Amino acid sequence: MNLTTTEALESNFNQLSELLVNHLQSEEHLSIELSGEQSQFLRFNTAKVRQAGTVCDGTIQLTLINQQKTAYTAFPFTGDLAVDTAIALDKLNELKKEVAQLPEDPYIVLPENKGSSRDVYTGDLLPPSEAIDEILKDVQGLDFTGFYASGTVIRANANSAGQKHWFATESFFLDYSLIAPSEKAVKAILAGREWQASRYQEQIQQGIEQLKILNDTPVHEVKPGRYRTYLAPDATAAILGMFSWGGVSESSMRQGESALAKLREGKTLSPLFNLRENFTSGSVPRFNELGEIAPDEIPIIVEGKLVNTLVSSRTAIEYGLQANGASGSEGLRSPEISTGTLQNSEILKQLDTGLYLSNLHYLNWSDRPGGRMTGMTRYACFWVENGQIVAPIKDLRFDDSLYAFLGENLIALTDFQDMIPNTDTYFRRSLGGSLMPGLLLEDFTFTL
Numbered sequence: 001m002n003l004t005t006t007e008a009l010e011s012n013f014n015q016l017s018e019l020l021v022n023h024l025q026s027e028e029h030l031s032i033e034l035s036g037e038q039s040q041f042l043r044f045n046t047a048k049v050r051q052a053g054t055v056c057d058g059t060i061q062l063t064l065i066n067q068q069k070t071a072y073t074a075f076p077f078t079g080d081l082a083v084d085t086a087i088a089l090d091k092l093n094e095l096k097k098e099v100a101q102l103p104e105d106p107y108i109v110l111p112e113n114k115g116s117s118r119d120v121y122t123g124d125l126l127p128p129s130e131a132i133d134e135i136l137k138d139v140q141g142l143d144f145t146g147f148y149a150s151g152t153v154i155r156a157n158a159n160s161a162g163q164k165h166w167f168a169t170e171s172f173f174l175d176y177s178l179i180a181p182s183e184k185a186v187k188a189i190l191a192g193r194e195w196q197a198s199r200y201q202e203q204i205q206q207g208i209e210q211l212k213i214l215n216d217t218p219v220h221e222v223k224p225g226r227y228r229t230y231l232a233p234d235a236t237a238a239i240l241g242m243f244s245w246g247g248v249s250e251s252s253m254r255q256g257e258s259a260l261a262k263l264r265e266g267k268t269l270s271p272l273f274n275l276r277e278n279f280t281s282g283s284v285p286r287f288n289e290l291g292e293i294a295p296d297e298i299p300i301i302v303e304g305k306l307v308n309t310l311v312s313s314r315t316a317i318e319y320g321l322q323a324n325g326a327s328g329s330e331g332l333r334s335p336e337i338s339t340g341t342l343q344n345s346e347i348l349k350q351l352d353t354g355l356y357l358s359n360l361h362y363l364n365w366s367d368r369p370g371g372r373m374t375g376m377t378r379y380a381c382f383w384v385e386n387g388q389i390v391a392p393i394k395d396l397r398f399d400d401s402l403y404a405f406l407g408e409n410l411i412a413l414t415d416f417q418d419m420i421p422n423t424d425t426y427f428r429r430s431l432g433g434s435l436m437p438g439l440l441l442e443d444f445t446f447t448l
Contacts, residue, residue, distance in 0.1 A: 006120065006152060006168045009036065009058075012081045013166075017158035020062070020088055028096070029065040029111050030160040033289060034058060034077055037429050039151035040128045042135070044176070047144040049132055057428060058154070060088065064095040065111070068104040071095050109290055109313040111159035117293060121282040123170030123193035125150050134197070135174065138204050146176025153429050157291040165293075167285035169193065169431070173421045174200075177379070178207045180215035184392065186380040187359055189234065191421035191433060193282070210358075210380045213389055220383040220391035222446065228354030229444035230347055230384075233418035233436040236337065238360040239373065239402075240275075240434060244331030246368050248300055250309040251330055254319055259371045259402065263306035267403060270410040274338035275301040277310075283421075284334045284432035286325065288312075294325025294333075304407070336435040340413030349387040350412065350440055355396075356382045356389060366399050374399040374447075397448040405441050414438040 017032045024030055036058030043051035058077030063070060073091050078084055126134050128150075135148060150172035157165045173191035186207040190200055231239070243260070252258040263269070277298040279286045286294045290313060300308050310326035327333060342350060355377075363375035377396045382389045401407075414437040421433035 006154060009079050009154065010156070010166050010168075012079055012084065013077070013156050014158070014164065015081055016060075016084050016088055017164070019085060020092055021158075021160045023089065023092060024160055027066055028160070030092075031063040031065075031111050031290065032158045033061040033063075034154065034156035035061075035428055036077060036154040036156075037151060039149055039153070039429055040131065041425075042131060042148040044135070044144055044146045044148070047136055047139045047142055049136075052132070054128070054151075059428070060084070062088070062091055062095060064092070064099050065108060066096075066099050068106075068108055069099050069102045070105055070108055071099040071102060107314045107317045109317065111161045111163070111291065113159070113161035113163040114293065116164040117287065118166045119168075119282065119285065120166075121169040121171075121193060123172070124195060125170055125172050125193075126195045134195070135200075138201055139178075142204075142208070143179040143181075144176060145179060146174060147423070148172070148174045149423075149425065149429055151429075153431055155285045155287075155431065157287055157289070159291055163291050165285065165287045165291055167287070169282055171283065171421075173423055175423050178204075178211050180211050182215045184211075184214040184380075186210045186214065187234075187378075189418075189420060189423070191419050207380075210382075210389075213382065214380060214392045217391045219394055222355065222383060222393050222396060224447050226443040226445050228351060229441045230351045230354070230356050231360075231439040231441065232356075232358045233414075233438050234420055235357045235360045236436040236439050237420035237434045238363055238375065240332070240335055240337065240436065242363055242365065242373055243275075243335075244329070246365065248310050248332060249315075249330035250311040250319070250321065250326075251315045253309055254315070257368065258309075259365060259368045259373075260306060261369065262371060262403065263301070269301060269304035269403065269406045270408065271303040272340055272410055272413060273301060273304050273406050274299075276336055276338075277332060277334055278336040278435065279334050281334060281419075281435070283419075288325060288327045290328075292323065292325045298324060332434070333432050334434075336417070337413070337437055339415050339417055339437045342412040342414045342438070342440060344414065344416060347414070347438065347440070348384055348389065351384050352387055353385050354383075355393065355444070356384050360398075371402045372399060373402055396446045398444060399447045400445040405439075405444055409442040409444070410439060411442050412440040 316323040359378040366374040424430040
């Protein structure tokens with residue numbers, strides 16, 4: 001994709017889509033998807049730039065349907081209409097030949113026109129020429145390692161029924177670690193559509209304070225057992241991520257594979273716990289890969305009770321349900337856990353004695369039908385006594401039921417949220433993220 005304005009790219013995409021639709025036969029249906037970006041990337045190590053560059057990239061995917069049969073292909077989107085047209089027509093002709101040889105799909109979803117959309121979100125990002133100096137000026141003398149991505153991300157969809165969607169957003173993330181001489185690390189993420197220098201400076205200062213404890217204080221041995229625990233927003237996001245893996249999916253519910261199945265049977269979580277899909281933040285488009293538009297908000301768990309699951313069109317056809325704009329995977333795309341009343345300044349005091357967990361990783365279901373989850377602590381995690389951080393801990397493995405730690409053991413949620421972005425850059429910059437508060441738990445079970 002050539003470096004050009006998003007308006008020019010939108011025009012070229014629309015013209016290309018119309019041309020392809022005009023080459024269809026009456027029994028053929030076509031869906032056209034675009035994923036693109038114009039991004040600056042910076043990689044840091046020991047507070048120095050180790051890699052810098054820009055990426056201008058785009059990919060078109062064509063999905064052709066003919067007589068209950070479907071085939072798809074992809075090719076680069078250059079933004080040059082003449083070049084893209086020649087490639088696209090060749091790819092379309094290949095699909096026409098391929099689809100005739102494929103078996104029928106009983107749950108195929110035909111393109112429809114349920115209205116078009118155009119959403120463009122501008123940001124206040126660091127100018128590319130200033131990003132390096134702005135990021136590094138506050139970390140001189142520190143072992144600062146991280147990855148920064150910033151710029152415009154585009155998603156678009158058009159189909160043979162006449163529906164068109166265009167989504168473009170300017171955003172950034174800085175995913176970094178501060179590393180102590182002992183090789184222990186503090187990890188943090190800053191993300192959004194506006195660079196906030198003051199927020200970044202606060203994060204760095206907090207990281208320095210935690211790093212000093214990690215490096216200078218002997219490790220406190222925590223034996224297996226149940227402990228009062230605080231989960232910072234990043235740790236909360238890791239737990240919620242498991243909900244997209246056999247949790248909130250209607251298909252998983254129907255097939256007996258959902259960890260939240262007991263909620264449908266009448267069990268509840270804490271009345272303090274509220275989860276919804278919230279597309280109003282503009283971090284991800286409301287339309288899915290089929291061009292179907294989800295509502296601005298989808299409540300999923302309200303005051304501990306399951307009120308909705310995510311239902312894709314294929315699942316809706318299979319089980320005779322109403323779809324709600326979910327993706328084919330029926331995973332969360334823009335989740336938000338509502339805040340509570342616990343103030344940042346009161347976290348350690350209310351924790352009193354127990355564990356402060358900044359990050360979790362290696363999560364998995366240890367008993368998916370039973371809602372049991374396991375994982376490891378990571379980075380800056382501490383033992384707290386009498387409302388004071390006293391020592392770092394060795395990595396621990398937890399194994400507990402979500403019906404317990406999000407149920408009767410959920411004491412409080414913070415009155416603030418952090419935006420935890422999706423930082424994947426495989427093939428392209430990912431979109432979306434989660435708005436997460438911190439969670440204070442009466443006890444949390446650690447096994448190793």
